[in-house]
Amino acid sequence: MDKKSKKSEKILDAALLLFSKNGFYATTIPDIARAMGMSVGNIYNYFSSKEKLAKEIIKYSSDILGEEIRKVNEQQASSQQKIRDIVAVYFDMASTKPQHINYFLRVYLANKEVFKEGCEGMLCVSAFVTELMIFFEDGVAKGELRNQDFFSAFGLFMGYLGGFVFLNGEGVLTKDLNDYVDDIALNIYNALKFQ
């Protein structure tokens, strides 16, 4: 990675933290510049607008989560085991790098007007969605998962995980997020398995 790319990634990380904590509109480029110790003008040398930065961040987060799920997909394991691994990866990220999941839930989904041009459809979350497509297709091909509409299965899986991370963020869960992995993975498997 060249020097400019490294710096861009650092800006993405800093902006991700601020956006996910304070929201898109309450975070300004001067806030991000201050967190980076950079001038406002210099930030614009890397990202021409706050909206552009926001779109790059969702792609950045999707790539990171997609890469983790890709590792699960490449294992020689049953669909049941892979479901557990994906849940574990997701909850681990929500615990150790919550900004990624929070950004998705609190910025990307909540401010669609920011993303409507440049992030049409699945465009900015393609890396992550593609890995789930591969997981689902493989599970059906192996006779382990029930054949159904992709979005029915996708919604069940990711809606459940996203909702649970949201509950965790609200502080209403009685246990650590990672303690729910086995139960949630089993629920998802039972809902999706071939019967």
Added chain:
Amino acid sequence: MSKAKSSIVWLQGLTCNGNSHSFLNYSHMESFASSFDMLYHPLLLGDTSFDAILQSDTPFDFLILEGALSRDEDIIRKFGYPFHKVLDELASRARYIICAGSCASFGGIFRLKDEAKITGALFSGKSRGGYWSEKSNVINIPGCPVHPAWLIDTLFLLKREAKVSLDEFLRPKEIFSYLTHHGCLRNEYFEWKVDSKQLGEKEGCLFYEYGCQGPMTHANCNKILWNGVGSKTRAGSPCLGCTEFDFPKMKLYETQTNMSLPQTPFGISKRAYYSLAGIAKSFKIERLERKLIDEKDN
């Protein structure tokens, strides 16, 4: 082979005659007839009876097989003889054995009746080992039916002693290294994932709804066309994958999906295809949603 005419014996196994009919549609039959002698064809009158050819020990150049094959006498006999006796005798005298069509090549639709007893010449579906376990002079020219130019161009090449490179299923690469997808007029719709709304219309891709096998079927149908003018996909009907070892699949006019995801094009990884398809589907291209010829514009 010399400049003299090359000799052909055409033998039918279990068949619907489709490849013979396709052969008779060849558009340069005079040229063919001036270079080849059809010693025997079941649909054509010849100078010599089949029995006389069978009893002779004269070698000939091409044994063209049409239809699926079987060694079981209860399944097929010819002229009162067990079929295997006829086929083994003729095969021993032929320089080349050409399987015309998918049934002779892989077993085709007849194989579905009894996969153990009904096969192609050297293949049973995808598996090597059919009527014969091994033979070095067999060429497969599958299709349902075979395109007449595929068959006759190959005969001309062999007659000229030209090298005919074959793929792993013994198909001439010159024909079968292409995919039906190549040259399809619907490629722009495929790129942008715009589906056909109904069979027979000019617009849309037949891959997502109507089971088109074009992106995974080896054949140059959309390069050389049929009867010089068209192809299934050009006419608004899906490619049925008839040149492949697994033809015919079931539910040919429906796209088979796993969790809404279709089989990916030949040689394209799921990751590559789903990424690209997902991105293309994110956009709505107004021009491609409209009829090609919109009467309202007039």
